[in-house]
Amino acid sequence: MTETTRTEASKLMTEVEGISGAVLPEPAPAEAVTPLEQASPQEAEGIRQRMAELDMTDTTSIVQFGARAQSDLQSISQEMLSGVKNKDVGPAGDSLRQIVTTIRGFSVSELDVRRNRSWWEKLLGRAAPFANFVARFEEVQGQIDKVTDTLLSHEHKLLKDIKSLDLLYDKTLNFYNELGLYIAAGEEKLREIDATQIPAMEQAVADAPEADKVLHAQALRDLRAARDDLERRVHDLKLTRQVTMQSLPSIRLVQENDKSLVTKINSTLVNTVPLWETQLAQAVTIQRSREAAGAVREANDLTNELLKANAKNLREANAEIRTEMERGVFDIEAVKSANADLIATIEDSLRIADEGKRKRADAEKDLVELEGKLRHTLAAANSSKQAGGAV
Template identity: 70%
Template sequence: MTDKTQASAEAALDEIRSVTSVVLPDPPPAAPNYAEAQGPLADEIRKRIAEIDIRDTGSIVHFGARAQNELQEISQAMLADVKNKDVGPAGESLRDIVTTIRGFSVSELDVRRKRSWWERLTGRAAPFAKFVANYEQVQSQIDRITSDLDGHQHRLLKDIKSLDLLYDRTLAFYDELALYIAAGEEKLALIDRDEVPAKEAAVKAAPENDQVMAAQELRDLRAARDDLERRVHDLKLTRQVTMQSLPSIRLVQENDKSLITKINSTLVNTVPLWETQLAQAVTIQRSAQAAKAVKEANDLTNDLLTANAKNLRQANATIRTEVERGVFDIESVRGANAELIATIEDSLRIADEGKARRAAAETELQQMEAQLRTTLSAARASQTPAQAAARS
C-alpha cells in the first residue's frame, strides 16, 4: 500500500467517527388528531384544511402534493450523484484483496515439491520462481486495490451524509403527511356533519324549478367529498410506505457505516500486516532455499565419500586377487596335462587301430588275389585250341 493511501485512510478516522456517532430519530408512534391537537399543531392542521376548496377539483387532486416537493428534490439530487455508481465495488474490493492473499497455495511454497505433469507440459515455472512472481504481482495488486478502497471509503462517507439528510427530510415528509391526513379527515367530517346535510335541506327547500340544479350541486358535493376521501386514503398509503422507507434508509446507512469501518480497518491495520507477513514469507522461503542448497552440497559430499570408500574396497579386492594369482592357475595346468595325456593316448590308440586295419586288409588282399588267380586258371583250362589261339 502506498504512503498516500495510508495517510488518507488515517486522516479519514475522525470523519468516520463523526458520521458513525450520529443517532437518527425514530418516527412518532401515532398520527396527530385534530380533535386532540393543541396550540401550533392545531394551527398547522387548520392551514392545511384551508387548502381544500371542495368546489375546486384541482385543490383535491393536489392536496398534500406540496409536502413531497422538498423530499423529491433531495432524492433527485442523490440519484443524480449515484446513478452510475454500483454499490457492489466496495464489498467486491474486499473480496478481491482476500482472494489475492488466499491465492498463495501452501504447496507452492514447498521447493521440494515435484512439478505436476501439467506444469511440465505447459512449462510452468518452478515453485519458488512462481512464488516470487506471485509476490511481485500481489504487491502491485494491493497498491491498486487499496487505492480503490480508499476511494470507496470517501464515497461512502458522502453517501452516509446524504442519507442523513434524506432520512431527516423523509421523516419531515412523514410528519407532514400526518398533518395533511388529519386535515383531510377533519374536512371530511365537516362535510359529512355540516355541508352535506345543509345541501340536502337546500334541495328539499328549493322551488320545483330549482330542485334539479340543487340536486346536481348535492351530487357534485358528494362526488367531491368521495374524491377527497380517496385522496386522504392515498395519503395514508403513502405515509405507510414512507414509514417503511425510514428503517430501510437506516439499514442502508448502518450497512454503509459498518462497511466503511471495515474498509478503514483493512487499510490502516490489515493491509500493512499482510504486507509484513508476505515480506517475511519471501525471506523465510529464500532462507529455506539456501538451507536446501547447503543440505544438497553436504549430501553430495557424503555420497562421494561413501561411494569412494566402496569403490576403493572393490578395486583393492580385485587387484590383490590378481596379484596373488600365479602365472598359470594349477587348475589350468592340471586340465592341460589331462588333455595332453588323453591326446597321446588317443594317438596311440588310433595308430594301433590303423595297424590292425592294415594287417586285416593285407590278409584280405592276399585272399582276393588268390581267388582271382584261381578263377583265371580255371577259365584258361576250359578254352578250345582255336579260342586260345584267338586270345593269343
C-alpha cells in the first residue's frame, strides 16, 4: 500500500468512527391521514391551502394535484444520482474479495525450491520456483496498491452517500407528510363535492327550464367526471404515500450497510493490508533464507562427494604405483621367455648349420659326378674328330 493511501486512510479513521458510532434517528411517520375536522390548526390550514389548489373545472389542476410535494424530493434524488451514479456496493465488495483471492492465490508448495518440477513445467520451460515466487509477489504488491486506492475511493463515496442519505431520509419523510396533507385535502374536497356541490347541481338541473336542462345536465356530468378524476388522483397519492413509507426503512437499511462497509474498508486499509504486506515480506525473507541454506547444503554435499572421490582415486593410484614399484627391472617371466627364445634360436642356428653342411656335401658329390660326366662327354667328342681326320 502506498504511503499516500495509508495517510489518507488514517485521516478518515476518525470520521469513520464518528459515523459508525452515531445512532441514526428514525422518526416514526404517521400511518393514518388526519381528516380536516380532527387536524390541528396548523394542519387544518395546510389542508385548506392545498384544497385551494384544486379547480374542478380545470383538469390540469386535478392531474397535477400533489405534484408540487415531490419537487423537493426529486431534486435531492437527482443530485444524489448525478453524484453517485457509478457507485455500487458490488465493486467495493468485489475489491475486498479481490484482496482475499489474491492472497489466497499464493500456493505454499510453489515456494519449495526442493520440489521436482512437473513434466508440464519442464515442457513449458517454466522458471524456477523462487523466480515464480518473486514474480508473483511483485504482481500481488501492484494489485494491493491498486485495490487499496480503489477501496479508498469507495470509502470517500460511501461517506458522502451516508450524509446524502440523511438528507434524502428527511426529504422523503417531509414528502410522506406532505402527501398526507394532499390526501386529506383531496378527501375533504370529495366530501364537499358529494355533500354540497353535486346535490346543488342536481337541484339546479331539476329546477332549470326545459331549454336549459341539457346545459345544466352537462355541467353536472362534468362535475361528476372531475370528481371521479380527483378520486383516482387521491387513490394514486395514497399508493405513492404507501410506497414512500416503505422507502424510509429502506434508506436507513442502505445507510447501515454503507456504514458497515465503510468500517470494514477502513479496517482493511489501516489494519489488514499492512499485516498482509508484513506477512509477504516475511515470506520473501524466509524463502531467501531457505534458498541460502539450500546453496550451503549443496556446497557441503559437493565437498563430501569430492572427499569421497579423492579418497577413492588416491587408493586406486597408490595401488598402481606400489605395484609398479615392487616389480623388478625385468619380469622373471620375461626373462624365462627370452631365455627360451634364445635357446631355440641357438638350436635353430645349429640345426640350420648342420643342414647346410649336409647340403654342401651332397652338392660336392653332385659336382664331382657332373664333372666326370662332362669329361666323359668331352673325351668322346675328341675321339670322333680324330677318327674322321684319319680317313
